[in-house]
Amino acid sequence: MAGHSKWKNIQKRKNAQDAKKGKIFMRHAKDIYIAAKQGGDDLGTNAALRAAVEKAKADNMPNDNIDRNIKKATGTLDGATYEEITYEGYGPGGVAVIVHVLTDNKNRTAADIRHAFKKNGGNLGENGSVSFMFNRKGYIVIENADGSTDEDTITLDALEAGVEDIVNQEDAYELYTEPDNFQEAVDHLTANGYEIADGEVTLIPQNYNQLSEEDEEKMMNLIDTLEESEDVQDIHHNLEESN
Structure with missing residues (x-):
């Protein structure tokens, strides 16, 4: 792992997303929802929920929004039912990509993810096709x-x-x-x-993939396209980004 700074890549993406506050709040809401759904509404015993709430507050998400999503997850407030789905595939130049989504309409989401890969020179694979990496x-x-x-x-x-x-x-x-x-x-x-x-x-x-300037640009476009989907929670890849 030495020599590859995940933190620098995180900073780049966060800076690029500063103008997307609405989508950031939406993703925080889903993180809170799923953490509360899996582990209950007690921040003292549910570490995942506590971490999700802290991240949401760091981005100035209102407390009412946070409380509402916890209540939705624990059945004390009516709302949509979300499903977790993981997609695996390859981006330009053979970069391994894993996309975690949380959706209330899996058909819509599947079409969006498939289109994002196809549009940007990638292709979806079967479950397990890249997760071993x-x-x-x-x-x-x-x-x-x-x-x-x-x-x-x-x-x-x-x-x-x-x-x-x-x-x-x-x-x-x-x-x-x-x-x-x-x-x-x-x-x-x-x-x-x-x-x-x-x-x-x-x-x-486990290993990182270096790309040509052209393929790296395509890969960054793929990431941007995926991030535009309100259903996408996390994107993992093994691209070694250039400075």
């Missing part, structure tokens, strides 16, 4: 733009927290855990005074 990991970012966080100190604290791997990316430390240990690691690091810039249980590529 990724590992499920807890991912934590601690920013260090000012260089104030000593590498030896954070390494020791990370090991005590059960972190498996830590990568110094100059402006940030990227930490990787087993999925089941993610929340415990976050809590331990927070208790030791570290501010978590980003954190989630996600898919990490």
